[in-house]
Amino acid sequence: MIDSQELEQTLGAGFGALFHPYFDGLARGQLAIPRCTACGRHQFPPRSVCVHCRGHDFAWDVADDPRGTLFTWTVVHHAKGTEFEALAPYAVALISLAQFDVRLYGLIPEPEGLEVGASVRLVFPSPDGEVPAGSSTVGRPHWVHANPD
Template sequence: MPEQVPASLLQQDSDSRPYWDGLAQGELRIQRCASCSKAVFYPRSLCPHCHAATLNWIVATGRGSIYSYTVVHQAYGAFATATPFVVALIELEEGVRLMSRLVDPPHERIQIGAPVQVVFQNVDENLTLPYFRIIP
């Protein structure tokens, strides 16, 4: 499993607070624009598609697929002892992409398009992060 990551390493602000609160509650929250109906990730105050200030929070399904990935063999700081590990760009069913780690990946099944499901990992007493697991 992933190494301990100090919560102080991650920026949390008023735009992203519902995202972080959702993770703590076991929910992967993203935004959806009430004006153009497009999903948005990363958290922000204006829609990047239509520039409206009408973003609402929704709970994502947590399902998606691997859009791209890399295997990290050399890392620093909190991640130095966790190598090798897989970092993937995940495309959620809702249409947004986010970068995360794959946990317990069966190496023969790591491929572009492989289906994944979110899992929540407490990495610090004040921080939960979304990681993904390849699903059969």
């Protein structure tokens, strides 16, 4: 699991506060994306100043059902010296969100059978440690193939 408190400490007060709603959302099993209150556009990653209009007030919108499509990805084989070493090979993808007009980096633990445009959905590790159906055992938010249901 991502320790959001530790992460925010590492980032320092300024960026810690800026990114807090995102990590707070993940900890509660939600994906939250900032929207500039001046121009109304979503942006990612979160920034202090809106890249579209230079506004600096943001509201956070929660994705109802975080899904997206694969824009591109890499299959990481060499992760020596990182906490992901044992997980390799795994994929890191750029995912175009279905609900908001932004792309996110996402972890895909099972890198087989990926293709550009494929549908994926975000799964969260459950607070009690149970593995959600259809997800891998990775203890942090990650993306899996979305089966049409």
